[in-house]
Amino acid sequence: MKNNLFWPVYKQIEKEFKELSYYITIDRKQLKIYSIKIADLILRTVAECENIASVICKNENIKFKDKKGHLRKNVYFNEYIDALNDIFILDKKLVNPIYNNIDENAFDTKFQPFRKEKIKINGKEKEIIPWYHAYNKIKHDRVRNFKQANLENLITALAGLFMLNVYLKNEIFYDKDDYDYKKIVSKIENFSDAFQIDYAIKTNRYDNLNTNKYSFFNPASFWEVALPMSVYVLECDKEIKTSSDKVSDSMDRLESSILISKPDGTFEKKYSEYNIKDHRTICKIVASINRC
Numbered sequence: 378m379k380n381n382l383f384w385p386v387y388k389q390i391e392k393e394f395k396e397l398s399y400y401i402t403i404d405r406k407q408l409k410i411y412s413i414k415i416a417d418l419i420l421r422t423v424a425e426c427e428n429i430a431s432v433i434c435k436n437e438n439i440k441f442k443d444k445k446g447h448l449r450k451n452v453y454f455n456e457y458i459d460a461l462n463d464i465f466i467l468d469k470k471l472v473n474p475i476y477n478n479i480d481e482n483a484f485d486t487k488f489q490p491f492r493k494e495k496i497k498i499n500g501k502e503k504e505i506i507p508w509y510h511a512y513n514k515i516k517h518d519r520v521r522n523f524k525q526a527n528l529e530n531l532i533t534a535l536a537g538l539f540m541l542n543v544y545l546k547n548e549i550f551y552d553k554d555d556y557d558y559k560k561i562v563s564k565i566e567n568f569s570d571a572f573q574i575d576y577a578i579k580t581n582r583y584d585n586l587n588t589n590k591y592s593f594f595n596p597a598s599f600w601e602v603a604l605p606m607s608v609y610v611l612e613c614d615k616e617i618k619t620s621s622d623k624v625s626d627s628m629d630r631l632e633s634s635i636l637i638s639k640p641d642g643t644f645e646k647k648y649s650e651y652n653i654k655d656h657r658t659i660c661k662i663v664a665s666i667n668r669c
Contacts, residue, residue, distance in 0.1 A: 394535060423534050464668060511526075576667075623656075
């Protein structure tokens with residue numbers, strides 16, 4: 378497995394953000410505070426977003442072509458995000474700030490980091506991602522746009538970087554033996570010390586949620602509504618390729634490639650009719666990236 382070159386960078390920026398919170402109180406009144414340090418963090422954060430978005434598109438085999446059908450060398454960040462939005466509905470996905478040093482009333486709702494807003498630029502109405510627009514203004518003219526280097530833009534940009542890192546990780550969590558939602562959910566909720574992504578449950582086994590049968594709460598309807606906003610989805614009794622299945626696949630390939638020497642000096646396969654299986658396991662619970 379290739380090393381993840383992006384997650385350590387995110388954790389470093391998150392660490393610096395947490396250190397910043399000891400010098401600047403993060404509450405509703407302070408969100409427009411700006412500084413050189415905040416500008417530096419925004420520039421680094423969004424540069425990482427640009428890099429990760431391009432890598433995720435490559436992983437998804439998304440190609441950008443010109444009018445003649447040739448692959449383009451230059452692709453803009455918004456194009457990467459629009460392409461990923463078609464697969465993951467990024468603009469609806471939620472991130473919740475959970476860091477203890479952020480006042481709980483600092484924001485009205487959870488973030489939708491990739492939700493676009495309509496603004497007028499040079500007399501024309503355009504849809505932009507606010508923190509990315511701020512990043513460009515800071516990058517190209519920091520003196521005139523220094524106020525854009527504020528806490529609000531930093532926090533929402535960092536939330537976006539966190540979400541993209543989760544998509545890049547593309548981790549699957551599973552339990553082969555038990556319908557233990559809490560154990561799986563705890564893994565999803567502990568990616569970061571500053572943010573949490575939302576999850577939804579896509580299953581008919583709502584009896585495992587221990588809901589009150591006399592309650593007006595309908596778990597099926599609740600999770601159906603939550604699904605478009607959730608980065609992860611939990612499913613029951615789903616067949617996947619587990620880590621042990623991957624090991625079994627490797628062993629099969631190794632066994633099937635074993636050669637033996639013949640008296641005439643040539644070689645032949647030891648198992649000429651070896652049956653290579655596609656090992657897969659039906660797990661009680663599987664949590665994976667929500668592709669809708």
